[in-house]
Amino acid sequence: MSLIVQKYGGSSVGNADRIRNVARRVAAKKKQGHKLVVVVSAMGDTTDDLITLAEQITKTPNEREMDMLLSTGEQISVALLAMAIHELGVKAMSFTGPQVGIITDKFHTKAKILDINTDRMQKALAQGNVVIVAGFQGKTCEEEVTTLGRGGSDLTAVALAKALKAKCCEIYTDVDGIYTADPRLVPDAQKIEQISYDEILELAALGAKVMHSRSIEVGKKFNVPIYVRNSMNNHEGTLITKESKQMEDVVVSGVALTDDEAKITLFKVPDRPGVAAKLFAKLSDANVNIDMIIQNKTSTSTTDISFTVFKNELNRALAVVKKAAQSLGAHSIHHDSDIAKISVVGVGMRSHSGVASKMFGCLARKKINIDMISTSEIKISCVISGKKGKEALRAIHSEFGLGKKSK
Ligand code: ADP
Ligand code: ASP
Ligand code: MG
Numbered sequence: 001m002s003l004i005v006q007k008y009g010g011s012s013v014g015n016a017d018r019i020r021n022v023a024r025r026v027a028a029k030k031k032q033g034h035k036l037v038v039v040v041s042a043m044g045d046t047t048d049d050l051i052t053l054a055e056q057i058t059k060t061p062n063e064r065e066m067d068m069l070l071s072t073g074e075q076i077s078v079a080l081l082a083m084a085i086h087e088l089g090v091k092a093m094s095f096t097g098p099q100v101g102i103i104t105d106k107f108h109t110k111a112k113i114l115d116i117n118t119d120r121m122q123k124a125l126a127q128g129n130v131v132i133v134a135g136f137q138g139k140t141c142e143e144e145v146t147t148l149g150r151g152g153s154d155l156t157a158v159a160l161a162k163a164l165k166a167k168c169c170e171i172y173t174d175v176d177g178i179y180t181a182d183p184r185l186v187p188d189a190q191k192i193e194q195i196s197y198d199e200i201l202e203l204a205a206l207g208a209k210v211m212h213s214r215s216i217e218v219g220k221k222f223n224v225p226i227y228v229r230n231s232m233n234n235h236e237g238t239l240i241t242k243e244s245k246q247m248e249d250v251v252v253s254g255v256a257l258t259d260d261e262a263k264i265t266l267f268k269v270p271d272r273p274g275v276a277a278k279l280f281a282k283l284s285d286a287n288v289n290i291d292m293i294i295q296n297k298t299s300t301s302t303t304d305i306s307f308t309v310f311k312n313e314l315n316r317a318l319a320v321v322k323k324a325a326q327s328l329g330a331h332s333i334h335h336d337s338d339i340a341k342i343s344v345v346g347v348g349m350r351s352h353s354g355v356a357s358k359m360f361g362c363l364a365r366k367k368i369n370i371d372m373i374s375t376s377e378i379k380i381s382c383v384i385s386g387k388k389g390k391e392a393l394r395a396i397h398s399e400f401g402l403g404k405k406s407k
Contacts, residue, residue, distance in 0.1 A: 001033055001034065001035055002034055002035070002166075002167040003034070003035040003036070003037065003125070003164055003165070003166045003167060004029065004034050004035070004036055004037075004166055004167055004168060004169075004170060005036075005037045005038075005039065005157050005158075005160050005161040005164065005166045005168075005169045005170070006026070006029070006036065006037075006038045006039070006157070006169075006170045006171075006172060007038070007039040007040070007041075007135065007153055007154060007156070007157035007169070007170070007171050007172065008022050008038065008039070008040050008041065008081075008172045008231055009041045009153065009171075009172065009173045009174065009231075010041040010042055010043060010044050010045070010046070010047070011044065011173070011174040012041075012172050012173065012174065012231035012232075013040055013041065013043050013044075013077045013080075013081065014043055014044035015043070015044070016080075018231075019043075019077070019080050019081055019084050020084050020087075021231065021232070022038075022040075022081060022084070022172075022231060023081060023084035023085045023087070023088055024088065025172075025231065026038055026081075026085055026090075026092075026130055027085060027088040027089075027090045027130075030090055030130055031090075035125050036130045036131070037121060037125070037130075037131045037132075037133060037160055037164060037166070038081070038130060038131070038132045038133070039132075039133050039134075039135045039153055039156050039157040039160060040074060040077045040078050040081055040132060040133070040134065040135060040153070041073075041074060041077065041135050041136065041153040042073025042074050042076065042077055042136075043073070043076060043077050043080075046073040046076070047070055047073050047136075047150070050069050050070055050072070050073055051070070053069075054066060054069055063108035063109050064108050064144060066108065066109055066147075067108045067109060067111075067137075067144075067145050067146050067147045068145055070109075070136075070137075070147050071096070071097070071134070071136070071137040071145050071147055074096075074097075074134035074135050074136055074137060074153070075096055075134055077134070078094035078095065078096070078132045078133065078134045079094050081094065081132050082094040082132050085130055085132075090130060091127070091128050091129045091130065092129055092130040092131075092132055093124050093129045093130075093131060093132065094132040094133075094134070095120070095121070095124075095131065095132065095133050095134065096133075096134045096137065097133065097134050097135075097136070097137035097138040097139065097156065098137070098138060098139035098143070098145060099120065100116070100117075100118075100120050100121050100131075100133050100160075101115075101116055101117030101118065101119065101120060101121075102116050102137070102138035102139070102156065102159070103115040103116070103117070103138060103139065103140070103141060104138035104139065104140060104146045104148070105140070105146075106140050106142075106144070106146070107146070108144075108146055108147070109146075109147055109149065110147075110148070110149040111138060111140075111146035111147065111148055111149075112148075112214075113138060113148070113155065113156075113159050116159060116160065116163040118163050118164055121133070121160075121164065122164075133156065133160065134156075135152065135153025135154075135156040135157065136148050136151075136152040136153045136155075136156060137152075137156070148214075149212075149214070151209060151211075151212040152212060152214075153212075154171060154211055154212035154215035155212050155214050155215040155218065157169050157171065157215065158215040158216075158218045158219045158224055158226060159215075159218050161224045162218060162219075162222040162224050166224070167225075168224070168225040168226070168227060169219070169224050169225070169226045169227070170226075170227045170229060170237075171211065171226060171227065171228045171229070172229055172230070172231035173210060173228065173229075173230065173231065174230065174231070174232070175210065175230060176191050176229070176230045176233070176235045176237060177191045177192065177228045177229060177230070177235075177236075177237040177238030178191070178192050178195055178200060178203075178208070178210055178211070178228050178238040178240070178254070179191050179192065179210075179254070180192060180253070180254050180255065180397065180402040180403075181208075181254060181255045181256070181257075181393060181397045181402065182207075182208065182210075182256070182257070182393075185257065185390055185393055185394075186255075186393060186394055186397050186403070188394075188397070188398070188403035188404050189397065189402070189403065190402065190403070190404055191237075191238060192238050192253060192254070193236070193238065193239065194238065194239045194240075194241055194244075194247070195238055195239075195240055195241075195247075195253060195254075196240075196241065196242065196243035196244075196247050196347055197216055197219060197220035197240060197241070197242065197243070198220070198243060198347060198378060199247075199253050199254065199345050199346065199347055199378065200216050200240050201213055201216045201217060201220065202343070202345040202376070202378060202379045203253075203254050203256050203343075203345050204216055206256040206258060206341065206343040206345065206379065206381060207256040207257050207258030207260075207341070207343070208254065208256045210228065211226075211228065211240075216240065219240060223242065225239065225240070225241055226239070226240040226241075227239055227240075228240065243347055247347050247348070248347055248348045248350065248351055249348060250346055250347075250348050251346050251348035251349060251352045251355060251400070252344045252345065252346040252348070252349070252355065252400040252402065253345055253346040253347070253348075254344075254345050254346070254402070255342070255343065255344050255345075255393060255396050255397045255400070255402065256342075256343050256345065257340060257341070257342050257343075257389050257390070257392070257393045258340065258341050259339070259340045259341075259386055259389055260310055260311055260312075261291055261308040261309065261310055261311060261339060261341060261383075262308065262309060262310075262311050262314045262335060262336060262337040262339065263306055263307070263308050263335065263336045263339050263371070263372070263383065264306065264307055264308075264309065264314075264317060264318065264321055264333065264334070264335045265304060265305070265306040265333065265334045265335070265336075266279070266304065266305045266306075266321065266325055266328075266330040266332075266333055267304050267330065267331045267332045267333070267334065268298065268299075268302040268303075268304065268330060268331030268332070269302060269303050269304070269305055269325075269328055269329070269330045269331075270301065270302060270303075270328065270329050270330075271297060271300075271301055271302055271303040275303075275328055276295065276305065278324065278327075278328060279305065279321070279324050279328065280293075282320050282323075282324050283309075283317060283320050283321070286316055286317070286319075286320045287313075287316075288309055288313045288316055288317045288320065289309065289310060289313060290307050290308070290309060291307070291308045291309070291310075291341075291374075292306075292307060292308045292341075292372050292374045292381070292383065293305070293306070293307040294306045294307070294372050302331070306372065308339070308341075308372070308383065311337060314335065314337065318333075318335060321333055337386075338385065338386035338387065339371065339383050339384070339385065339386050340383070340384055340385070340386045340388065340389030340392070341381050341382070341383050341384075342381065342382055342384060342389065342392045342393060342396060343379050343380065343381040343382075344359055344379065344380050344396060344400065345378060345379045346378060346379075347378050349377065349378050349379070349380075350377055350378060355380060356373075356375070356380050358399060358400070359380055359382070359396060359399070360382075362395050362396050362399040363382065363384065363392060363395075363396070365395075366388075366391060366392065366395050368384050368385070368388045368391070368392050369384065369385065370382045370383070370384060371383040371384060371385075
């Protein structure tokens, strides 16, 4: 009897009808003879709504209390799903993350899973239950409730699949699988049959929010096969798996866009050893994540430093940078929240050249200025004006022949 972990995202459990739909799917799978652990997200926009509520109370919510609040969203959906499954005459038990022994570090609102004690789940499974687990949450060794960062139910699912030695992890969402670009922004995008862990890891980190990037890291590390499928139909989804030789034939697998970053520039910083080290150490001490960095020497004695941070950390970053700029002797600071990052990703880039020039040429023809560039072995990203993001996404998607019409 094989064990399967399934995860249903927020839109798949967005109302009572959808919860009943998930219950029918789960019951059918159970009747095929599988052991099932089902991870569920909060209903629809519940997590966003809870954040808005907290913001109405305070501008600086305490992170421990934020986790107490946000973890309630998933508790509602697991209990309702268990009831819906009972209605179909199938045994099921719902649990919170802490109840099933998901132990995390202490970093509230972005905790990392350290360990999972599977005893309670194994016991409930052995009693013939479908085990339903609230995604996106765990507890510290001191019994404090934590959450795993936005979109973290994917991580719960993949980590449980690893801990329980499941045959596979099925991620059910509101699209048929992973596409060459976000199908909501690029109607011409095509579903990808198989994609490597590395490619979806890059795409997820670069804006393709169909999967949570840390869930893919775990999947890759422990070789968990992950299927992304639609909870509303039975179409074949996308298999995320180890890289194969054929995958290298495809130069660009996907294009992603994100507008969740902002750019900060320090002008005329004295050009001497240790300046960058001091600046970025201060940002790191303030727990600010940095993405791209560009340093540009403008005269013999000064240099300009630009870097990007997540918009939700911009204020924190600016506070640090303002102080640091004074002590480092920078001339001025500028920030821009209206930027977008457009990226092309593909393992084929390792063995094919010309991808960057094709991407830059396409942006040039569209008269879109490139602000910053960063590359890795399998991706090229450009920061451009926020207003041009969607136009650039569609143009680059078609430039690389990824659309249905290009076939
Ligand atoms: P869930 O609530 O099921 O976790 P999400 O909203 O987190 O669903 O993720 C699904 C959404 O991801 C899709 O509706 C789609 O708009 C978006 N998306 C972004 N990039 C891609 C992509 N490359 N392929 C598929 N979906 C994508
Ligand atoms: N409910 C959480 C969120 O909206 C976790 C998830 O859906 O994966 O971010
Ligand atoms: Mg999601």
